[in-house]
Amino acid sequence: AQSVAQPEDQVNVAEGNPLTVKCTYSVSGNPYLFWYVQYPNRGLQFLLKYITGDNLVKGSYGFEAEFNKSQTSFHLKKPSALVSDSALYFCAVRDGANSGYALNFGKGTSLLVTP
C-alpha cells in the first residue's frame, strides 16, 4: 500500500522565518502526493498536489512543496511564516484504484508560529 510519514509531531518557527514541514513517501509506481491543513475543529483544506511535472509545486496561501524522487520526500515550505499559519498539516498519498483512490494520510505535524 502507498504510505507517507511525517517525522515531526511539532514544528516551531518564528514569524517571518522560513518554514519546512517534512514528509516522506513509500509507493509503488508514480506517487500522487497532497498537502492539507486543518485548523482546530475544522475540516481539512487542500493546499497543493504533485501529480507529475515540475518538482516545485506552488499552492494556496503562499505554500509550496518540493518533490524529491531520490530522497522520496515531499516537504512543504513557505518563505516567510505567519502566526495565522499555525495549524495541523497533513501529507497524503493517493492509493490505487482498488481502494477507490482514497488518500492515505500521515499522522500530521502541528505547526506553531510565534510572534
Added chain:
Amino acid sequence: DGGITQSPKYLFRKEGQNVTLSCEQNLNHDAMYWYRQDPGQGLRLIYYSQIVNDFQKGDIAEGYSVSREKKESFPLTVTSAQKNPTAFYLCASSIEARYEQYFGPGTRLTVT
C-alpha cells in the same frame, strides 16, 4: 469546506445506540469518502463510494454502514457494534476518484 456540509457539528449518544451522520455535497462530485480522525493517528478510511448505489469498505469499516442513494448524499451510520466510536468524522468528495478531495467541516461524535 465550501460545498460539502456535515451535520450535526457535535453529537452525543449513549453507548448501544446507532447514530447517523449526514454528509451532503452540491459540487456534482462523483466520489465520496468517510474518514475517521483520532488524535495522533491521522485520518483513516471508513467507506468510499465512486458512483451512486455503489460503495466499498475502507480500512476500518467494522461497526459502520453507509448508503449512496443520491449523488449528493453519503450518510454514515455508526452502529452499536463499533467498539470505540468517539472520534471526529470527516466526509470528503472529489470530482472523480483520481483527483484531490475536498472535505466537509466534520462531526465530532461523543459516545458515553
